[in-house]
Amino acid sequence: MTVMTNPSAQRGSAAEAPGDGLFAALDLGTNNCRLLIARRREEPGISPGSTQTGIDVVDAFSRIVRLGEGLVATGALSEEAQERTLSALAVCAAKIRRHRPRALRVVATEACRRASNGQAFLARVAQEIGLEMETIDPAEEALLALAGCAALLRPHKPYAVVFDIGGGSTELIWLEQRPGQAPIVHAWTSMPLGVVNLAEAEEPDLPTPKAYERMRARVEQFLDGFTASPTIQAAVARGDVQMLGASGTVTTLAGIHLDLPRYDRSKVDGITLNFSDLAAVSLKVRTMEEEVRHAHPCIGRARSDLVVAGCAILDALCARWPVGSLRIADRGVREGILLGLMGVPAPTLVNEGSYS
Known part of the structure; x- marks a missing residue:
């Protein structure tokens, strides 16, 4: 698992203090690009007197990007799909820089697992958007x-x-x-x-x-x-x-x-x-x-x-x-x-x- 701390260091000053108690997660799927930035919250658990960890959302983003469009036919991510996804990821990166969460994890799933150019696309994301993404297994x-x-x-x-x-x-x-x-x-x-x-x-x-x-x-x-x-x-x-x-x-x-x-x-x-x-x-x-x-x-x-x-x-x-x-x-x-970032x-x- 790759967990990035102080992600503002990717773009901007590494000396800036991270957001107070904030965590961020970005999930890039075959169809959607989704981001959540949140704080930990303790809430009542199932058993009487118990507690469990909940999430207080501070900021969120979701966009249908259809990254996997045409993947079945060609085996690769199309240029159009990549451009749509890069545009969405740029919005996510701006939100992450603004909130400066203390920990961040950015993952990609099925489309990048299957595409012949999936890893090349993630390298492009790192270079153009400044987000280091990992492809997780099923x-x-x-x-x-x-x-x-x-x-x-x-x-x-x-x-x-x-x-x-x-x-x-x-x-x-x-x-x-x-x-x-x-x-x-x-x-x-x-x-x-x-x-x-x-x-x-x-x-x-x-x-x-x-x-x-x-x-x-x-x-x-x-x-x-x-x-x-x-x-x-x-x-x-x-x-x-x-x-x-x-x-x-x-x-x-x-x-x-x-x-x-x-x-x-x-x-x-x-x-x-x-x-x-x-x-x-x-x-x-x-x-x-x-x-x-x-x-x-x-x-x-x-x-x-x-x-x-x-x-x-x-x-x-x-x-x-x-x-x-x-x-x-x-x-x-x-x-x-x-x-997971919160230790649950x-x-x-x-x-x-x-x-x-």
Whole structure:
């Protein structure tokens, strides 16, 4: 893990004092560029009288950059996608310089892992923007996503399926909760299927019903290889499993279900939706006219095709493990990074292998 302290030294005076108690995390994915700058906050824990570490956000930035656009076809990051991403990263770098956090971690995920020119792009980021980025592997991405949303796990269910639908991959985790311990990960997988590469593979047929079923079938094939499934199914049958989902897909569907006039994180993060509600809003989204999806305040033009692909992934997950409800997390890798910088113990990975 690379942790940078006093990042203002990259550009500007190294003698400037770092921001008082501030930490920063930047997550560059296949679709989004996201930054959080925050302070540590102690808040009530699950057990009576206990506390846990929370996050007070001081500044944030999120932009859809579609860095992985065209990656499936060419194997490389396009010049247009790089320029869009560099523009977003320049905004992030300016915020980091202004706040001067005491510690900073900047990571890249699936697009830079897979692209033939991924490392060359990160070298360009360092030279032109002044941000030293690291590419994390799928296991660390999964654990960071879990760490970021673990506070939303309900204590009365001993097991959980946790997922994070990304642009180029979907992280899936099977874990156990034990009192007084960080979550114990028994199995995980990183499916090389996300909203960007699934949507691009079905253009120009998306969002026809046939294209939708093809996307869902591809996800189901990968789920067949998740060898923890028999264990999960037995626990689901006993009623011992909860499901927690993080991603733009689930937060978007939650916003649509709530009929929000504009997306509002405070109304979405932590809510629980029944599978029947999820199925209804998924059907509503994929049968919308294209211009209606473009104009919807919780979707927008940049996410219009991607949310349909996300629905296919979500539908496959809910069908495979019918626990009946999903808790929605508008948090993930960035929050996991921040908690790590703040010294919060990370989830434990019992099984070192990825099931795929």
